[in-house]
Amino acid sequence: MTHVISDTLFMTHRHVRNLLRQPAWILISLVQPVVWLLLYGALFRKIVEIPGFGAASYIDFLTPGIVVMTCLFSAGWSGMDLIEDIDRGVVDRFLVSPASRSSLIAGRLVQGALVGVIQSVIIVVLGLIVGAEYPGGIPGIAALTIAAVLLGTAVGALSNAIGVLSRNVETMVAVSNFVLLPLTFMSSVFMARALMPGWMQSIATYNPVEWAVRAGREALAAGPDWSVVLSRMGWLVLFTLVCGWLATAAFRVYQKSI
Amino acid sequence: MDNAIEARGLVKTYRGGVRALDGVSLAVETGSVFGLLGPNGAGKSTAVKILTTLSRPDTGEAFVAGHDVLRHPAKVRLAIGCVAQKSGLDLQATGRENLLLQGRVYGMRGAALHSRAQELIDRFGLAEAADRTVRTYSGGMQRKLDVAVGLMHRPQVLFLDEPTTGLDPEARVDMWNEIARLAGDEGLTILMTTHYLEEADGLARRLAIVDRGRVVAEGTPDELKGELRGDAIHVELEEHQMDGEVRRALERVPDLYDISVEARALHARADSGARAVPLVLASLEAEGVKVASVTVSRPSLDDVYLRHAGRAFNEADQEVKKP
Ligand SMILES: Nc1ncnc2c1ncn2[C@@H]1O[C@H](COP(=O)(O)OP(=O)(O)OP(=O)(O)O)[C@@H](O)[C@H]1O
Ligand SMILES: [Mg+2]
Numbered sequence: 001m002t003h004v005i006s007d008t009l010f011m012t013h014r015h016v017r018n019l020l021r022q023p024a025w026i027l028i029s030l031v032q033p034v035v036w037l038l039l040y041g042a043l044f045r046k047i048v049e050i051p052g053f054g055a056a057s058y059i060d061f062l063t064p065g066i067v068v069m070t071c072l073f074s075a076g077w078s079g080m081d082l083i084e085d086i087d088r089g090v091v092d093r094f095l096v097s098p099a100s101r102s103s104l105i106a107g108r109l110v111q112g113a114l115v116g117v118i119q120s121v122i123i124v125v126l127g128l129i130v131g132a133e134y135p136g137g138i139p140g141i142a143a144l145t146i147a148a149v150l151l152g153t154a155v156g157a158l159s160n161a162i163g164v165l166s167r168n169v170e171t172m173v174a175v176s177n178f179v180l181l182p183l184t185f186m187s188s189v190f191m192a193r194a195l196m197p198g199w200m201q202s203i204a205t206y207n208p209v210e211w212a213v214r215a216g217r218e219a220l221a222a223g224p225d226w227s228v229v230l231s232r233m234g235w236l237v238l239f240t241l242v243c244g245w246l247a248t249a250a251f252r253v254y255q256k257s258i
Numbered sequence: 259m260d261n262a263i264e265a266r267g268l269v270k271t272y273r274g275g276v277r278a279l280d281g282v283s284l285a286v287e288t289g290s291v292f293g294l295l296g297p298n299g300a301g302k303s304t305a306v307k308i309l310t311t312l313s314r315p316d317t318g319e320a321f322v323a324g325h326d327v328l329r330h331p332a333k334v335r336l337a338i339g340c341v342a343q344k345s346g347l348d349l350q351a352t353g354r355e356n357l358l359l360q361g362r363v364y365g366m367r368g369a370a371l372h373s374r375a376q377e378l379i380d381r382f383g384l385a386e387a388a389d390r391t392v393r394t395y396s397g398g399m400q401r402k403l404d405v406a407v408g409l410m411h412r413p414q415v416l417f418l419d420e421p422t423t424g425l426d427p428e429a430r431v432d433m434w435n436e437i438a439r440l441a442g443d444e445g446l447t448i449l450m451t452t453h454y455l456e457e458a459d460g461l462a463r464r465l466a467i468v469d470r471g472r473v474v475a476e477g478t479p480d481e482l483k484g485e486l487r488g489d490a491i492h493v494e495l496e497e498h499q500m501d502g503e504v505r506r507a508l509e510r511v512p513d514l515y516d517i518s519v520e521a522r523a524l525h526a527r528a529d530s531g532a533r534a535v536p537l538v539l540a541s542l543e544a545e546g547v548k549v550a551s552v553t554v555s556r557p558s559l560d561d562v563y564l565r566h567a568g569r570a571f572n573e574a575d576q577e578v579k580k581p
Contacts, residue, residue, distance in 0.1 A: 003365075010362045018350040021391070093346030093407075096310045098335045099363035257273065258313045 007100040011107025015081070016114065029115070033070040033123050037062065041130065044190060053192045060134075063127035064144050064216035065189035070123060071116040071152035072184065072209060076176040078112050078156040079163025086167055092258065105160050105247050112156045113149045120145040135222035143229055144216030150236040151212040157243035161250035183209045188217075208239050261321075262288040262415050262447035263309060268318035270304050270471075278304040279315065280471035286449055286464070291441045293462030294451040295563065301471040302451040303343050306419045309449070310340045323414050323447075336364070339413035341404045343420050343451075349393040353384050353403050356392060357410055364411035378406040382436075398429040405436065416440065418450040422457060430457075437461055455563060467566050475566040483557045488515070489531030490555045491538065493524040496548035507545040511537045522550075531555075 019025060041059050048058045055061040082105075085091045094104055124134070124141055134140055162175055184190075186203050187210035193201055204210040215232035218224050263286035270279040278301045286292040294302050307313035309322055311331035320327040323337035348356055357375040366374065379388045382402040387395060392403065401421065408416060421437070422430045438461060440446045452458055458465045459479045467475040467482075475482055491514075495504075501519045508517050508526065514534055517526045528534035531554035542549055 007363055010359060014348065014351065014355075014359055017355070018348070021350050088349070089342055089344030089346035090348055092312055092342060092344070093340075093360075094363065096312050096335065096338070096340045096342075097360070097363050098332060098365075256314075258307060 003098075004100040004102055004106075007103035008106045008110060011099075011103045012110040012114070015107055015111035019111070019115070029074065029119065030122065032073075033066055033119060034126060036069065037066045037123060037126060038130065040066070040190060047191070050195060052194050054194060055192065057131070057133070059127060059130055059132045060220075061192070061217070062190070063123065063132045063134075064220055065213055066127075067120045067123050067144055068148045068151060068187075068209060068212045068216060069184055069189050070119050071148040071212075072155055073180055074115060074119065075112055075152035075154075075156035076159055076180045077172075078108055079159035079161070079172055080169060082108065082160050082163040083167055083169055083172060086164065086254070091254075095255070095258075101251070102248070105157065105251060108160060109153050109156050112152055116149040116152045117145055120148055134220045136220040136224055140220040140224065143219035143233075147212040147215040147219075147229075147233060147236060150233065150240055151208055154208065154236065154240040154243040157240070157247040161243070161247040164247075164250045164254045167254075183207060186210075188213050208236060211235050211239075260287060261285045262324075263292070263320075263322050263449055265305070265309065265320040266318055268305065268308055268315045268320060270301075270308060270313065270315050277471050279308070279318075281318070282468065282471065282473055284466060284473070284476075286447055288447050289441065289445050290463040291437065291448045291450065291461050293458030293465035294449060294468060295453070295455065295458055295465060296451075296468035297453075299470075300468040302468055303419055304471075305468070306340070306342070306417050306449070306451060310338055310417055311335055312340075336411075337413060338415045338417060339408035339411065340417045341408040341419060341421055343423075345400055345404050347392050347400060347403060347407065350391055352389050352391055353395070353406075354379065354388045356403060356407055360407045360410045366411060374410060374412075378409060382406045383432075397424050398426060401425060401429070401433070405433070409440075413446070415447045415449070418448060420451055420453070422452065422454065434461060467563060469566070475562060482562045485562070488513075488527050488529040488557075489534075490557060490561065491526045491528055491531055491534060492553045492555070493526075493538065493542070494550040494552075495522045495524060496550045498522055499547055503545055504542070504547060507541045507547065508538065510541055514538070 041062050044062070045058050047053060048055055048061065082091070091104060095101070128134075136143075159172070159176065163172055166172060186200055187207050188204065189209065193204060196204065211232040215229045215236070218228045263284060265282060265284045268279045268282040269277070271277050282301065282305055284292070284305070294305065296302050304313065308315050309320055309327060311327055311334050314328065322334045325333040325337065327334050348359070351359070354375055357378060358371060361371045361374060379385055382405065384399065384402060384406070387399055392400060395403065401424070405418070405421060418437070422433050425433060434457065437448060437450065441448050450461070462479065464476070464478050465482070466473045498521055499519070504519050504524060505517060508514060511534060513529050515527045518524070526538070535552055535554060539549060539552065
């Protein structure tokens with residue numbers, strides 16, 4: 001067990017270091033959420049005036065949404081790197097070694113979680129600068145970050161599962177594009193749930209993106225209803241476990257195919 | 259334990275029905291170099307994957323360093339090093355970082371880890387490149403680093419899948435020296451696959467020729483060559499000759515086998531080339547056949563290969579390379 005943890009940390013170290021060696025990646029992953037927050041913040045600023053929207057300031061409403069969306073999109077591409085490692089024989093090299101098999105996926109997820117935390121903090125600070133208010137304070141921000149990172153971990157595991165099964169970058173891109181944007185729009189990232197068409201509201205009930213946004217937004221509110229936050233978190237934990245199990249099963253399929 | 263590697267009746271069928279191994283048995287004596295030869299698609303890498311616990315056979319059993327590959331893969335993994343055909347290096351990491359991570363997953367830590375990495379960097383002449391990312395390495399440097407990574411945790415048994423493919427002649431000789439040294443001074447058992455017959459001839463104590471998932475010949479290089487009786491005699495004629503006449507002339511020469519005549523070339527084997535040549539020349543002259551040149555050679559592994567695999571090496575290569 002300790003060896004699973006230490007191997008995961010070694011792999012995490014490898015992935016984080018390799019990311020830091022890609023300045024273009026760092027730049028894009030920092031600039032993208034900033035652009036989203038400022039662009040969508042300006043574009044949809046007036047929709048809070050629609051009766052029944054239920055929020056006073058759009059930037060207050062949007063910031064947790066962008067935190068969740070950023071974690072979702074970073075995680076969606078997590079499987080790309082695994083495909084490259086398989087193609088280069090890196091995965092096989094570790095499979096021949098005593099390295100814990102779970103560390104080969106877990107290291108990527110921990111890296112994703114670390115990146116998610118950093119991105120979340122940056123977006124929250126940026127939101128503050130452009131006028132967002134977080135009545136929930138530090139506990140609220142922490143809860144939002146945890147919810148977003150949980151979602152990212154689950155989606156990252158799914159992305160790795162797709163990567164290891166398809167072993168094809170084009171498939172990965174197609175699936176991610178097909179899934180990520182609709183999932184975002186069928187949640188309250190941009191739009192209050194009360195104003196969505198009825199069928200979309202029903203879908204949102206089962207949308208993990210919605211669970212994360214709802215938990216984060218509730219936690220940031222003044223006098224949050226913690227039962228709402230914790231129940232959504234519970235579902236996210238469950239979802240993460242299911243995705244983790246799927247990734248493990250997918251990895252076994254790969255091992256059988258070698 | 260006499261054999262560091264033992265495999266019996268390995269069969270492996272891939273999805274789609276490709277039978278990569280069709281009953282392969284091998285035994286590699288502890289402390290020796292064993293060569294696995296064969297054309298593309300023969301099943302060499304599949305055998306290596308099974309022996310290194312990466313892949314599981316449909317049937318058959320294998321023991322490496324005394325451990326059952328199927329029942330105790332974890333014990334096998336600790337004992338072996340593996341340099342796969344596909345490098346497996348992290349291109350975004352430096353050479354040293356690749357070595358350190360490899361050592362860490364084998365449980366090496368601290369000063370022992372760092373000094374072992376440095377030792378291998380020095381030994382493989384990578385000192386100048388050690389702290390550059392592997393992306394900047396030449397193919398030869400990457401292959402050296404591959405081997406260094408495989409040796410990081412001081413394995414007892416080393417698997418090298420085509421260690422010299424793609425290397426220039428000088429780098430190849432370096433690699434040969436290194437392999438010979440590992441087996442000699444360090445007492446490693448090495449199983450290497452290769453396409454180069456002269457490489458197996460020079461390095462391996464024993465070798466097996468694999469074709470279409472089966473071992474078609476096995477023995478020491480000398481034994482295999484010895485199976486081809488005697489020396490090869492090759493005569494070039496000045497003029498095109500009728501097969502029948504020349505053959506009749508040669509059949510009168512005692513101890514001459516495997517006679518074949520094609521246009522202006524004539525091949526045969528004899529127990530002793532030196533004794534047969536004058537007789538061959540005399541009987542050809544008696545028939546009025548003019549000879550341009552004569553060569554006598556000891557059988558090479560190429561001859562062995564051609565005989566056992568039943569088709570030319572190049573032919574087999576091309577057959578498989580076609581998509
Ligand atoms: N993972 C795999 N899935 C399906 N078929 C495979 C797989 N690996 C190998 N094969 C097939 O098994 C056969 C043996 O392949 P193998 O890689 O063992 O040959 P090899 O002797 O190493 O060839 P080469 O000299 O080209 O490396 C080939 O027909 C190959 O296409
Ligand atoms: Mg091969």
